[in-house]
Amino acid sequence: MGLFEIFMIGVGLSMDAFAASICKGLNMRRLSAKNMLIIGLFFGGFQALMPAVGWILGKQFEVYITSVDHWVAFALLAFIGGKMIYDVFHGDEDGCCNEKTDKLDMKEVLTLAVATSIDALAVGISFAFLQVEILKAVSVIGVITFVLSAVGVAVGNMFGAKHEKNATLAGGIILILIGLKILLEHTGIIG
Numbered sequence: 273m274g275l276f277e278i279f280m281i282g283v284g285l286s287m288d289a290f291a292a293s294i295c296k297g298l299n300m301r302r303l304s305a306k307n308m309l310i311i312g313l314f315f316g317g318f319q320a321l322m323p324a325v326g327w328i329l330g331k332q333f334e335v336y337i338t339s340v341d342h343w344v345a346f347a348l349l350a351f352i353g354g355k356m357i358y359d360v361f362h363g364d365e366d367g368c369c370n371e372k373t374d375k376l377d378m379k380e381v382l383t384l385a386v387a388t389s390i391d392a393l394a395v396g397i398s399f400a401f402l403q404v405e406i407l408k409a410v411s412v413i414g415v416i417t418f419v420l421s422a423v424g425v426a427v428g429n430m431f432g433a434k435h436e437k438n439a440t441l442a443g444g445i446i447l448i449l450i451g452l453k454i455l456l457e458h459t460g461i462i463g
Contacts, residue, residue: 273402276346277450278409280394282416284446287356287439288388289315292422293421294313294439297428307376312422314381318389320414327406334400352391356444360437396447402454
């Protein structure tokens with residue numbers, strides 16, 4: 273798997289964190305560089321940690337799954353992407369916006385960081401089967417998520433929630449397309 277595919281997976285995975293960051297920005301009275309940094313670090317950190325954990329778990333089962341690894345990767349990415357798309361059309365209509373404040377609830381930020389990175393755990397499992405250089409992959413995913421999460425706080429604070437669903441939809445589509453590309457490459461349909 274090349275850098276471009278890893279970059280696109282990072283973008284796709286970061287869309288949940290981006291959407292959550294928009295919500296956090298919506299809840300802020302004033303935009304704060306400190307809050308942008310904290311949210312970016314939490315979301316980027318967990319988005320980098322989870323694929324590493326998944327990769328470690330996947331390596332434990334690699335010997336049993338090597339012959340179907342491309343199907344596993346496709347299924348995991350399609351499931352995650354499909355769930356993101358489903359959530360866009362069937363998710364909570366009330367959104368994420370609460371009353372405005374300038375103080376971050378660190379327990380809430382931690383919970384959001386973990387919740388938005390669970391899908392990255394499954395991607396990490398597929399990385400083990402695809403022989404991905406894990407340090408490069410988690411670094412790219414973490415940095416992308418950090419940047420997009422910090423930007424999401426600013427976007428939410430300035431523009432509101434109108435882009436939240438579009439970001440999640442785009443992320444879901446990207447993950448499904450990457451899973452399909454992996455499947456088609458490993459079955460020999462495309463080179």
